[in-house]
Amino acid sequence: MSTGGVMTVAVWRGGPEGSAFQEFRVPGQKSQTVLDVVIWIQQYRDPTLSYRFACRVGMCGSCAMTVNGVPRWTCRTHVKRVAKTGRIEIAPLRSLPVIKDLAVDMDPFFEKWVAAEGRFHPQRTRDQPVRETKPQTRRRRQADAAIECINCAVCYAACDTVAASPDYLGPAALNRAWSLLNDDKDSGTEAILAAAGAKGGCHSCHAMGSCTRFCPNELDPMASIAGLKRASIAAALKRKG
Amino acid sequence: MIRPHRRHPLWFAYLLHRVSGSALALFLPIHFWMLSLALNDREALDDFLAWSDRGLVKAAEFGLVFLLAVHLFGGLRLLALEWLPWSGPQKTLAAAAVGLSLLVSGIFFLQAV
Numbered sequence: 001m002s003t004g005g006v007m008t009v010a011v012w013r014g015g016p017e018g019s020a021f022q023e024f025r026v027p028g029q030k031s032q033t034v035l036d037v038v039i040w041i042q043q044y045r046d047p048t049l050s051y052r053f054a055c056r057v058g059m060c061g062s063c064a065m066t067v068n069g070v071p072r073w074t075c076r077t078h079v080k081r082v083a084k085t086g087r088i089e090i091a092p093l094r095s096l097p098v099i100k101d102l103a104v105d106m107d108p109f110f111e112k113w114v115a116a117e118g119r120f121h122p123q124r125t126r127d128q129p130v131r132e133t134k135p136q137t138r139r140r141r142q143a144d145a146a147i148e149c150i151n152c153a154v155c156y157a158a159c160d161t162v163a164a165s166p167d168y169l170g171p172a173a174l175n176r177a178w179s180l181l182n183d184d185k186d187s188g189t190e191a192i193l194a195a196a197g198a199k200g201g202c203h204s205c206h207a208m209g210s211c212t213r214f215c216p217n218e219l220d221p222m223a224s225i226a227g228l229k230r231a232s233i234a235a236a237l238k239r240k241g
Numbered sequence: 242m243i244r245p246h247r248r249h250p251l252w253f254a255y256l257l258h259r260v261s262g263s264a265l266a267l268f269l270p271i272h273f274w275m276l277s278l279a280l281n282d283r284e285a286l287d288d289f290l291a292w293s294d295r296g297l298v299k300a301a302e303f304g305l306v307f308l309l310a311v312h313l314f315g316g317l318r319l320l321a322l323e324w325l326p327w328s329g330p331q332k333t334l335a336a337a338a339v340g341l342s343l344l345v346s347g348i349f350f351l352q353a354v
Contacts, residue, residue, distance in 0.1 A: 068245060069244055069245030071246065094246075157246075158246050160252075206255060207322060207323070208255040209249065209250075209255070210247070210252060213249045213252075214246070220328060222328070222331070226323045227326075229323050
């Protein structure tokens with residue numbers, strides 16, 4: 001249902017060799033999301049517009065973009081929340097190389113997950129029974145609090161430390177490492193602590209809190225990184241002692 | 242202009258901590274040099290103390306006490322965040338650090354004037 005209003009939408013166009021905002025006039029709809037706006041432009045105004053999305057329900061983490069200067073998951077961001085002046089500016093995520101228009105290269109983001117040991121380190125083979133997990137233990141609750149990350153890179157784009165230090169692993173990778181460190185089924189404790197304590201690891205975080213402020217799933221990567229700092233220092237003291 | 246992704250309390254707390262730390266790093270050598278005058282040059286110290294009795298200087302001292310207090314309380318917040326197994330309501334704690342600092346520097350100012 002159209003609401004009758006028309007908004008001005010400035011969309012970042014181009015790739016690494018040159019780019020600029022291009023304006024479109026887009027009709028307002030009821031319950032319209034920012035992703036709906038991008039899809040409308042691509043379907044009705046310019047089929048060459050490049051962007052990325054999949055699930056449209058906030059599960060896949062692929063549609064994150066910079067909306068009016070703030071990183072957001074566009075499929076769950078309603079236009080009425082961000083278009084208060086009747087204008088929306090949509091750009092690709094910060095701190096990641098732009099492939100074209102609104103699509104960024106996520107490789108550096110996921111390479112840092114690997115560098116942070118953000119992969120599962122199994123203890124048992126498929127032929128052994130699954131290890132029992134007690135949900136009420138402190139460690140399990142800490143693992144669960146950090147586990148619902150959808151890899152959208154909103155925290156990564158929000159972080160000024162990532163923007164200033166290309167080596168910094170970033171909040172998402174470190175949050176994942178913290179979740180695994182607290183998982184009794186994971187056997188990578190030493191590898192995770194070595195990665196977290198290395199240059200570009202958790203000790204590079206300045207606790208600006210933008211990751212926690214903008215995480216669409218309301219996770220707290222800043223607290224996860226603080227946990228990693230404690231665990232990393234405790235492990236270093238244990239080695240010395 | 243502060244970019245939109247930085248407009249939230251904890252980023253302002255981060256900025257305040259860095260600015261107050263830098264200002265104190267510049268202030269402290271001057272402060273210690275001034276204290277050394279008590280041993281080396283009494284007349285110069287008396288001149289300085291007379292000069293510092295002006296209202297404008299006292300207002301600047303209020304700013305210094307505020308920066309010192311906000312760096313102390315903000316630093317305690319960061320130490321608690323990073324060393325205690327508890328993350329706490331960080332926005333509230335940052336606001337409390339600013340409030341306490343205003344209280345401390347305000348009391349100092351009222352006593353000074």
